[in-house]
Amino acid sequence: MDGLDAVRTPSSWVVVGLDNGGTCNNATVLDATGRYLVDRLVENPSRVQDGPESAVESLAQAFEDILELTRTPLSLVRAVGLDTPGPASADGVISSKGSTNFSQVSWHGFDIRGALEARLGLPVVYLNDANAAALFAHNRHFGTDSANRSSVAAIVGTGLGGGVVVDGKVVSGAAGMAGELGHVQIPLHGVLEDDQPLPLCNCGFTGDVESIASLTGIKKNLLPYWLPRFPDHPLAAEPIDRAAKLLRGYGEKEDPLALAVFGQQAKAIGSLFTIAANFTDPDAYFLGGGVVEAAPHFRQWFLNTVREHTQLRREQQAAAAFALVPDLDMAGARGAAVAALDSVAVV
Ligand SMILES: [Zn+2]
Numbered sequence: 001m002d003g004l005d006a007v008r009t010p011s012s013w014v015v016v017g018l019d020n021g022g023t024c025n026n027a028t029v030l031d032a033t034g035r036y037l038v039d040r041l042v043e044n045p046s047r048v049q050d051g052p053e054s055a056v057e058s059l060a061q062a063f064e065d066i067l068e069l070t071r072t073p074l075s076l077v078r079a080v081g082l083d084t085p086g087p088a089s090a091d092g093v094i095s096s097k098g099s100t101n102f103s104q105v106s107w108h109g110f111d112i113r114g115a116l117e118a119r120l121g122l123p124v125v126y127l128n129d130a131n132a133a134a135l136f137a138h139n140r141h142f143g144t145d146s147a148n149r150s151s152v153a154a155i156v157g158t159g160l161g162g163g164v165v166v167d168g169k170v171v172s173g174a175a176g177m178a179g180e181l182g183h184v185q186i187p188l189h190g191v192l193e194d195d196q197p198l199p200l201c202n203c204g205f206t207g208d209v210e211s212i213a214s215l216t217g218i219k220k221n222l223l224p225y226w227l228p229r230f231p232d233h234p235l236a237a238e239p240i241d242r243a244a245k246l247l248r249g250y251g252e253k254e255d256p257l258a259l260a261v262f263g264q265q266a267k268a269i270g271s272l273f274t275i276a277a278n279f280t281d282p283d284a285y286f287l288g289g290g291v292v293e294a295a296p297h298f299r300q301w302f303l304n305t306v307r308e309h310t311q312l313r314r315e316q317q318a319a320a321a322f323a324l325v326p327d328l329d330m331a332g333a334r335g336a337a338v339a340a341l342d343s344v345a346v347v
Contacts, residue, residue: 008037009071013078015344016066017337018059019129020046020084020112022101025059026330027066030337034144037070041329051106056115063120078344079123081336082116083132090176092126125336125343130155131170131179132335134163137286137325139338142168149283152276153325154181154269156289159202160210160217166280170339182210186271190309191264196225212268215290219244222261230257252295262291266302270309277312277320285310288325299324 012032019026025046029037044062047054059082067074084102087095092113094102102110113126127135134153142149147168155161160182164171171178183201185208192199199211199221211217219240227236227243235243235250235257250258273285291302307322325331 007070010037010076013076014072015079015081015337015340016063016077017081017333017340018062019132019332019336020048020059020082022046022048025062026333027062028330028333028337029066029070029072030341036334037072038066042066042069048101051104052110052112052115056112056119059116060119077122079125079340080116080120081125081127081338081340082113083127083129083332083336084112086128088128088176090172123343125339127170127336127339129332130161131163131172132339133288133325133328133331134165134179134286134335135170135338136331136335137288138165138168140326141284141323150280151282151284151286152273152280153286153288154272155325156213156265156291158215160214164280181272182214183208184272184275186268186275191267191271209268209272213265215244218247218261222264226257226260233257248290248294252298262302263305266305267309269306273306273310277310277316281316283319284321284323286323286325288328288331292324292328
């Protein structure tokens with residue numbers, strides 16, 4: 001246990017949040033007063049590679065373990081929030097083509113939300129992991145005023161995930177595909193150099209946000225352009241995968257190559273937020289992902305650069321906030337728990 005407050009016992013009814021990842025599940029408990037009973041990562045193996053049956057059993061195990069850890073009787077649990085990596089429908093049916101984490105044929109079109117609901121005998125609400133992180137950022141930032149506020153979150157990782165929250169609710173869309181911010185195409189003028197090739201995304205689009213603002217974008221599009229312009233750079237001797245991962249460390253040391261690459265990423269996210277400003281005119285723009293774990297001066301520079309390249313009207317500038325998404329490793333489970341709490345509150 002990490003400290004006296006690491007685990008609490010509930011003082012009211014609760015909801016449980018379960019975050020399903022490629023290797024681990026992370027679990028949390030949120031009580032009706034909005035208090036988390038766990039302030040650290042509580043993980044178990046997710047066994048998604050063993051197929052749906054094992055994975056649902058692992059989620060049930062995570063659920064039982066977190067109740068035991070927090071000394072929460074099962075009778076106090078009103079609902080469960082579950083998040084997984086996408087793509088999946090708004091109701092938690094994994095894409096019929098599978099995905100990186102759910103590659104086995106038995107996963108294709110599998111209703112993970114329904115299966116967990118049947119296994120636990122409790123209502124389960126579903127979000128994709130980026131939407132869960134967006135919802136957590138929103139609730140943490142606005143607290144009791146969450147239901148009256150709107151926000152947009154961009155989470156930079158291997159890809160670019162995100163979420164759109166309006167009046168405290170995640171916008172999921174007709175097919176569950178709203179908030180796929182990585183695949184929004186942006187104006188490239190002012191983002192790319194004049195002689196820079198158009199960046200390609202794995203989704204097939206040219207010049208969308210993920211093709212620039214993601215680890216994949218660094219590897220496939222940005223480093224191949226920038227590295228030959230810095231032939232003596234130590235990263236020029238590294239394989240491209242490794243170079244892409246090491247780049248952030250150079251950014252923290254204000255290395256010109258790294259700043260050129262991350263500067264382009266920040267401009268791309270600024271372009272995305274400019275589009276968001278004209279769509280939902282949110283109260284807050286959140287930025288998350290690996291950059292949040294970087295040295296404070298570097299992440300602040302990155303956030304400032306995003307802000308500089310987000311074109312807001314004067315009224316919007318006065319009304320909107322820019323902030324980093326905190327506690328990213330717990331954001332999925334916590335966001336899923338918030339969604340579960342909201343689902344109970346409206347009943
Ligand atoms: Zn794309």
